[in-house]
Amino acid sequence: MANAIVGQSGGPTSVINSSLAGVFQACQMRGAEHVYGMLHGIQGLLEEKVCDLSVRLASFLDIELLKRTPSSFLGSCRYKLPAPEDDPATYEKLFLILKKLDIRWFFYIGGNDSMDTINKLARYGKQVGSEIRFMGVPKTIDNDLMLTDHTPGYGSAAKYIGVVMKEIIRDATVYGTNYVTIVEVMGRNAGWLTAAAALSRGEDCEGVDLICLPELPFHTDRFLEKVERMQKERSSVVIAVSEGVKLPDGRFVCELSDDARSKDAFGHINLTGTARYLSNLVARNLPTKTRAVELSILQRCGAHLASRTDITEAFQVGGAAAKAAFEGETAKMVALKRLSNDPYQCTTELVDIDQVANYEKKVPLEWINESRTDMLPEFLAYARPLIQAELTPIYINGLTQHIVEERV
């Protein structure tokens, strides 16, 4: 019998390790002799940094802790694999390493860029007649992958945003004075996370007063007008704004701020400072106090608030990827397919990896209200099922407990 290998890539989520658990357990059950883990993804694999997961994840408690541990247990990377045509040497090296490890099933858990990696590997594998099956397992808090109803990781991030936005609104209204709180939410081009702030409204919460998505051009003058109008209606205004909101000329709003910025390996600008810039703008133009809150990395690693629905689905897509690979599928990603909203039912299906890689799914504009301030019920019906239920953290000595891999 041959072996399986699994890696994690891109930004962490609260449930990416649940997908790892799903791949691992399904490969074991289906008879993989060893299930290896790449340390720091494809980049670590190129340096032959792998571990034997069967050793590290030996007990049921290990698996339970893994499901509750945020970020990537195996470590991650932001390594852009060159095209096979441009750099065959890298592929030769990689496939040699895979051969040495006797790999027949290869899994990569990640977002857009990771699906690009799977796509390239499968293409090269086909060229050289390799028998290795390459499967993509979706993961991203951004929810911007094509051909899947939603992505594992989004539900937990949305739940985190809904819960903490309710808490922030309680805090923001406490003085009853004019006060504008601007909360910055992740999301470069797609506003799925920022839209999740709309979940906060309910019998016990006023909800956010304004939602600014990157799908719509951001006009600073209209923004100030809206804030001024809202301030006349209520004592405290809370705004959710995407880090990725852009001016009509295409520049990011945060580029107007004076922070040093840099680019990552994929050429993306590091976005930060949008809320701070806007809160200074409001403070300069309106007679009000302001506060900027960045949800920052906790929205992707706040596993103590993970959605059980999300954890379960993350585990399922891992298992479905293993099943498909063992049945001979390759160059595919497992997608989630929603069967119904009420009761919520969802299943998995396979989609061609080249239909996913390098595309982005945006929030449909018809889910935003006419005055461009809030989400419509269609969005809430879509998002609400994804944040349901909890997986109680395991607390030891007052703190949530994790499982940690020694990564060299």
Add this chain to the structure above:
Amino acid sequence: MANAIVGQSGGPTSVINSSLAGVFQACQMRGAEHVYGMLHGIQGLLEEKVCDLSVRLASFLDIELLKRTPSSFLGSCRYKLPAPEDDPATYEKLFLILKKLDIRWFFYIGGNDSMDTINKLARYGKQVGSEIRFMGVPKTIDNDLMLTDHTPGYGSAAKYIGVVMKEIIRDATVYGTNYVTIVEVMGRNAGWLTAAAALSRGEDCEGVDLICLPELPFHTDRFLEKVERMQKERSSVVIAVSEGVKLPDGRFVCELSDDARSKDAFGHINLTGTARYLSNLVARNLPTKTRAVELSILQRCGAHLASRTDITEAFQVGGAAAKAAFEGETAKMVALKRLSNDPYQCTTELVDIDQVANYEKKVPLEWINESRTDMLPEFLAYARPLIQAELTPIYINGLTQHIVEERV
């Protein structure tokens, strides 16, 4: 029979409403005809904005939700009461309102500034021969009140910091590359909250690498040296820094940044941007990527992570204040007195309000290690009991549920 009134003041905490529940239930049980709530503290009282708590908190479920609702249910204020000598008219007005409401027991839940309010009210009351009993109920995440072992609110904030710091550390180490993450924690002059970052270290977590408290002068050159040294030892460095760290010349480090700053009613500078300034400083001076994370207001309003020990004690100090007031005490604050660490035992006692107001309790320097990078076991033994146990949030439709007062 006469009536009681209770108000909340200063910054919110996750458990200030638990103290409100404690005062309310104890006053009801002891026979207060009405228990009124001041809306927005003493400032609202001056405008006769009060509510009847017996109406709003009618059921046991209301009380359970109140214990789980962050921020101040009654609203808060940052109103500095003038000295009775300077402005007798305000006091005449206040005492007239209290007379109209037939108040005999007056409770104020808050920190330093709120104890100052109680002190002044009691002094004036004594002058004019009032029979009203004035009691202070301690509350502050900052843990900087004198004469009490700790303050309700601190344990939950410390637990929040411990839990999220573990999650941030998991996230920060994921790429295995040189990366410096600087996490900004609240605390103007006292470093109790920043010190709580030390709780993150354990079998499953490396812990933070450097802790910077406001009790010690901050030398930017030594800071850079320490970061550079630490980077040689480990791939990822995580630093907890107090928003209140000061340069040897007494200026706040954040004053070096270029953000607009303002002062509150008590003349305190609004601190923000310390982590951002330091992360830019590191990025400019060392060959490394950096990230600034502000825990921001969630450390004081993240009730979904509240410590059950803290919630229980917050409830107890409220009840003890009511007991003491009904027994005739006045011009006192309820303090927590620790009897033992292991097993943790704590009781309440009364302290004179003028011994508390306007003093600040700092972290003892002998609880900091010699190289000024970490907390010693003495601190951990002090803090660990305060973060123990949880009060499971009540989730409805995927989100934590609160109780909300209509405050006009």
